[in-house]
Amino acid sequence: MTLLTTDAKGVYVISVTPFTETGAIDFDSLDRVVDFYFENGADGLTILGMMGEAPKLTQAESRAVARHVIKRAGTKPVVVGVSAPGLAAIGELGAAVMDIGAAGCMVTTPGNLKTDPQIHRYFAQTAETLGAGVPIVLQDFPLATGVHISDQVLGQIIDDVPQVVMLKHEDWPGLPKITTLRQAEAKGRRHISILCGNGGVFLPEEMARGADGAMTGFGFPEMLADVVRLARAGEMDRAQDIFDAYLPLVRYEQQPGAGLAVRKYVLAKRGAIACDALRAPGTGLAPEAIVEVERLLARQNKRLKELN
Numbered sequence: 001m002t003l004l005t006t007d008a009k010g011v012y013v014i015s016v017t018p019f020t021e022t023g024a025i026d027f028d029s030l031d032r033v034v035d036f037y038f039e040n041g042a043d044g045l046t047i048l049g050m051m052g053e054a055p056k057l058t059q060a061e062s063r064a065v066a067r068h069v070i071k072r073a074g075t076k077p078v079v080v081g082v083s084a085p086g087l088a089a090i091g092e093l094g095a096a097v098m099d100i101g102a103a104g105c106m107v108t109t110p111g112n113l114k115t116d117p118q119i120h121r122y123f124a125q126t127a128e129t130l131g132a133g134v135p136i137v138l139q140d141f142p143l144a145t146g147v148h149i150s151d152q153v154l155g156q157i158i159d160d161v162p163q164v165v166m167l168k169h170e171d172w173p174g175l176p177k178i179t180t181l182r183q184a185e186a187k188g189r190r191h192i193s194i195l196c197g198n199g200g201v202f203l204p205e206e207m208a209r210g211a212d213g214a215m216t217g218f219g220f221p222e223m224l225a226d227v228v229r230l231a232r233a234g235e236m237d238r239a240q241d242i243f244d245a246y247l248p249l250v251r252y253e254q255q256p257g258a259g260l261a262v263r264k265y266v267l268a269k270r271g272a273i274a275c276d277a278l279r280a281p282g283t284g285l286a287p288e289a290i291v292e293v294e295r296l297l298a299r300q301n302k303r304l305k306e307l308n
Contacts, residue, residue: 012046015034016051023280026273029275030069082105108140110122136164
């Protein structure tokens with residue numbers, strides 16, 4: 001497996017973890033959804049993220065999922081989320097997935113980091129724990145972690161921790177952070193890849209600010225791939241038109257606590273996974289929500305036909 005570099009671009013879909021109705025990992029559906037993502041434009045995958053229900057898996061299950069996905073992905077890069085409250089767990093899972101063939105490890109901040117020096121030290125310690133040569137994706141997601149990484153501290157991490165090759169940008173509002181990073185690079189700071197999350201809700205603006213692509217999930221990964229491809233080609237109006245056709249469903253997915261259920265419902269409806277179950281604690285969509293999603297899907301299909 002090729003290791004992740006600072007030049008990474010495109011769409012690395014955050015994969016769901018399929019489960020059966022009883023909560024067991026559905027490895028057949030895992031094969032299907034990996035194929036589905038790549039068939040619909042993904043350049044790589046990121047597994048065991050927050051929307052992959054990673055905290056609900058045991059360490060043994062996490063290793064099994066990583067092994068299965070990396071084998072199925074073949075030569076395509078797979079980033080593995082290894083975030084944990086303690087460095088020991090990060091080191092154990094990180095070593096295991098890199099041995100299996102992961103392209104890199106994604107790490108976010110534990111919620112107990114309160115000061116700039118603590119944040120900076122944490123990523124230096126994480127790099128040391130994972131070991132030299134392991135590429136790190138720094139997930140900046142203050143809405144989930146409660147930890148706000150300032151532009152200054154992020155710059156210090158980039159300067160001091162060369163293993164950080166990518167920023168998974170999920171600050172909100174965070175568009176100025178992309179601009180600041182790119183301006184610093186223009187003045188001599190080393191370049192890192194920036195892939196953006198938050199369900200793609202700001203993707204056109206993020207691409208215009210200098211992002212390299214998306215690292216997020218959506219029931220229609222082809223939208224993410226099309227918007228990134230068109231934006232990189234300078235066809236921003238066409239990229240925006242396509243994005244706008246999907247935007248109502250993207251918006252609906254942003255509901256805290258319900259978004260993953262929406263995404264899994266859509267993926268199951270599209271045949272990418274057999275079952276839309278979430279592992280407990282977690283519930284599927286209520287009947288009223290299914291009606292709403294079906295209405296959005298019908299309107300989305302109509303708008304796409306008009307575009308074509």
